[in-house]
Amino acid sequence: MLTFTEIKRSFLVSVWFMFLTFPIMVIRVNTIENVVIWRWKNMLFVGAGSFVLSFVWRFLMRRKEVGSKDAEAGGTSKSIFQRFMEEKRLYYPALGAISVIVVLFPLVFSMYQVNIMISGLTYVMLGLGLNIVIGLAGLLDLGYVAFYAVGAYAYALLNYHFGVSFWIALPIGAGLAALFGIILGFPVLRLRGDYLAIVTLGFGEIIRLILENWNEFSFGPSGIANIPRPAIPGIEFTLHQNTIFIYYLVVLLVVFTIFVVNRLQDSRIGRAWIALREDEVACQAMGIDKTKTKLTAFALGATWAGMAGVVFAGKTTFINPASFTIWESVMILCIVVLGGMGSILGVVVGAGFLILIPEYFRAFSEYRMLAFGAALILMMVFRPGGIVSGMRKTYQFEGIENGEASDKKA
Amino acid sequence: MEPILEVNNLTMDFGGLRALDRIDIDVKEGEIVALIGPNGAGKTTFFNCITGIHPPTKGEMVIRRPPKRNPQRLNGLKPNHVTERGLARTFQNIRLFPSMTVLENVMIGRHCRLRAGIAGAIFRNRATRQEEKQLVRDSYGVLEKIGLTRYVNELAMNLPYGEQRRLEIARAMATDPFLLLLDEPAAGMNPRETESLDELIVKIRDEEQISILLIEHDMKLVMSLSDRIFVVDYGKKIAEGTPEEIRNNPAVIKAYLGEEVDA
Numbered sequence A: 001m002l003t004f005t006e007i008k009r010s011f012l013v014s015v016w017f018m019f020l021t022f023p024i025m026v027i028r029v030n031t032i033e034n035v036v037i038w039r040w041k042n043m044l045f046v047g048a049g050s051f052v053l054s055f056v057w058r059f060l061m062r063r064k065e066v067g068s069k070d071a072e073a074g075g076t077s078k079s080i081f082q083r084f085m086e087e088k089r090l091y092y093p094a095l096g097a098i099s100v101i102v103v104l105f106p107l108v109f110s111m112y113q114v115n116i117m118i119s120g121l122t123y124v125m126l127g128l129g130l131n132i133v134i135g136l137a138g139l140l141d142l143g144y145v146a147f148y149a150v151g152a153y154a155y156a157l158l159n160y161h162f163g164v165s166f167w168i169a170l171p172i173g174a175g176l177a178a179l180f181g182i183i184l185g186f187p188v189l190r191l192r193g194d195y196l197a198i199v200t201l202g203f204g205e206i207i208r209l210i211l212e213n214w215n216e217f218s219f220g221p222s223g224i225a226n227i228p229r230p231a232i233p234g235i236e237f238t239l240h241q242n243t244i245f246i247y248y249l250v251v252l253l254v255v256f257t258i259f260v261v262n263r264l265q266d267s268r269i270g271r272a273w274i275a276l277r278e279d280e281v282a283c284q285a286m287g288i289d290k291t292k293t294k295l296t297a298f299a300l301g302a303t304w305a306g307m308a309g310v311v312f313a314g315k316t317t318f319i320n321p322a323s324f325t326i327w328e329s330v331m332i333l334c335i336v337v338l339g340g341m342g343s344i345l346g347v348v349v350g351a352g353f354l355i356l357i358p359e360y361f362r363a364f365s366e367y368r369m370l371a372f373g374a375a376l377i378l379m380m381v382f383r384p385g386g387i388v389s390g391m392r393k394t395y396q397f398e399g400i401e402n403g404e405a406s407d408k409k410a
Numbered sequence B: 001m002e003p004i005l006e007v008n009n010l011t012m013d014f015g016g017l018r019a020l021d022r023i024d025i026d027v028k029e030g031e032i033v034a035l036i037g038p039n040g041a042g043k044t045t046f047f048n049c050i051t052g053i054h055p056p057t058k059g060e061m062v063i064r065r066p067p068k069r070n071p072q073r074l075n076g077l078k079p080n081h082v083t084e085r086g087l088a089r090t091f092q093n094i095r096l097f098p099s100m101t102v103l104e105n106v107m108i109g110r111h112c113r114l115r116a117g118i119a120g121a122i123f124r125n126r127a128t129r130q131e132e133k134q135l136v137r138d139s140y141g142v143l144e145k146i147g148l149t150r151y152v153n154e155l156a157m158n159l160p161y162g163e164q165r166r167l168e169i170a171r172a173m174a175t176d177p178f179l180l181l182l183d184e185p186a187a188g189m190n191p192r193e194t195e196s197l198d199e200l201i202v203k204i205r206d207e208e209q210i211s212i213l214l215i216e217h218d219m220k221l222v223m224s225l226s227d228r229i230f231v232v233d234y235g236k237k238i239a240e241g242t243p244e245e246i247r248n249n250p251a252v253i254k255a256y257l258g259e260e261v262d263a
Helices: A004-026 A040-072 A080-086 A088-108 A111-136 A145-162 A166-185 A193-213 A239-265 A268-278 A280-285 A290-316 A326-339 A344-360 A362-382 B043-050 B079-084 B102-109 B118-123 B126-146 B161-174 B191-208 B219-225 B243-247 B250-257
Strands: A027-030 A035-038 A394-396 A406-408 B005-014 B017-027 B032-036 B058-064 B071-073 B087-089 B179-183 B211-215 B228-233 B236-241
Touching: A004 A027, A004 A040, A040 A362, A088 A111, A088 A239, A111 A239, A111 A268, A111 A290, A111 A326, A111 A344, A145 A166, A145 A193, A145 A290, A145 A326, A166 A193, A166 A290, A193 A326, A239 A268, A239 A290, A239 A344, A239 B118, A268 A280, A268 A290, A268 B102, A268 B118, A268 B126, A280 A290, A280 B079, A326 A344, A326 A362, A344 A362, B005 B043, B017 B032, B017 B043, B017 B228, B017 B236, B032 B043, B032 B191, B032 B219, B043 B058, B043 B179, B043 B211, B079 B087, B087 B161, B102 B126, B102 B161, B118 B126, B126 B161, B126 B191, B161 B179, B161 B191, B191 B211, B191 B219, B219 B243, B228 B243, B228 B250, B236 B243, B236 B250
Parallel strands: B032 B211, B032 B228, B087 B179, B179 B211
Antiparallel strands: A027 A035, A394 A406, B005 B017, B005 B058, B058 B071, B228 B236
């Protein structure tokens, strides 16, 4: 591992970085006293830092190469998560442990923690929805937040004008978002890749700008306040109890989402989505109705955003267009890409990574985008499929002769 | 006996370029018909027209699916509807679904014969479960016929080249066609693979009663397989007949080898 050439290369890299950062890290001109301060110490830090980073990088790259050679030689490269899920003896206890933690979480931790968890779980829902559109059907949708906004405003406005309760608004918000998914889907049926991304981006912005400027309809940038929190009719909740209630509600919704998405992805429709992602021409030539398949992907993906929107409005009790900027779309996209496209567990892990960690490291919030960028680059190099990449279902055929095809999920 | 595929006067213009010029081709039940011609002659364009990828500028395309043989026009149908009516194709440059398993690739082929919808997928009611079971069984059956069962759970992209070509045929067969359109099935195969492909195609015709229309450059394969051959050059049909007739046709020899320059 520790060869001379690698040390030499790392050394050159560090020299190069010291040279590059020399003007900004070392020289400082004090304009008040008109003196130049030479901060040679900084140069040392830069040099040592880049040397170590470069060395670690080389080490990881070498390991990656060895790993891919192993994979070619017949060994399958599976992530820790996948091995974990295959091993039933580990999988079920782990699932049990996670369930217990999830159930006990609000009873043990403070309101602040519960609130963070609620927002994390909301993003899991959003990520799983977008995962249908991007991960399964391969349609790069950059305006996903629009459906989130549709859900949130559906609840807020229906409640403001007609006093509609949360429970009725939840399916209505989901349905409206699905409808908007289809409305967006129609004009972009013929588009692919970059073009699709641009148009969906535009769609997301249109929705936001409408909400911002159509004052009579949406109350403009000042937003809508005093949206009631979800509650059980007849029971008075304190704020604390209500937060816990919302937490359990979101947990249930996430479980429901996982259940549905899991079933969808190994169904006839799910396979059609994946075929569409893999090769549009072949997919159509094999008898799949492209139009229908795309529209169902947009609609079913948007549904979850609509639901998450209603929950969001109910949780924060106040919404305005500033909550639905392009950054939200990018964030959800990052969750899907970083976690692993087409993988449910991946999205959950990705949401945890991108939503919870920044919350807990608020002290370093200035460096958040820097860390995101670094994380994405590292992922692209070392795990191009995401932290947990999607796996396809496998079937076993021991008893095929007597017509018993057993299948198992790997 | 009326042909199961009848193409009359098919013309296809791309802007000012006439890719196909009044082509007439027919395939009868149980035949293996080859479409040959130099590169750029318009063979693949012909396939794309029949399968609905390009709408032709002019011409009639009619199929008569056995055993009922009701004539149906193909003009203006989308590719998926053409496939539903019993025409299935493979592609010149392999177009599998690379990150799906071999079995799933075949399962996609059966998509248009199934009914399960969104509700069925979510609730997994009895009908859906049975349909899925039957689907897995049928798809496995197709793989057995083509001889790909040992790759059943392998990702399609990990298959050797020759097997990928066979998988494309398997996927097309899963759509339950009466006519199989093969676009250069032997391209890039070694002689041994070509030989087994030859056997496979005959087997599909004899055992599955699927007629075959194929584009091919491998003349040995074409001559040994086909009942009839059509030759196109620059979008025009220049000859048709049995392999023997084609072999000795001066127009064909000219198209392939060029004209001899008089000394």
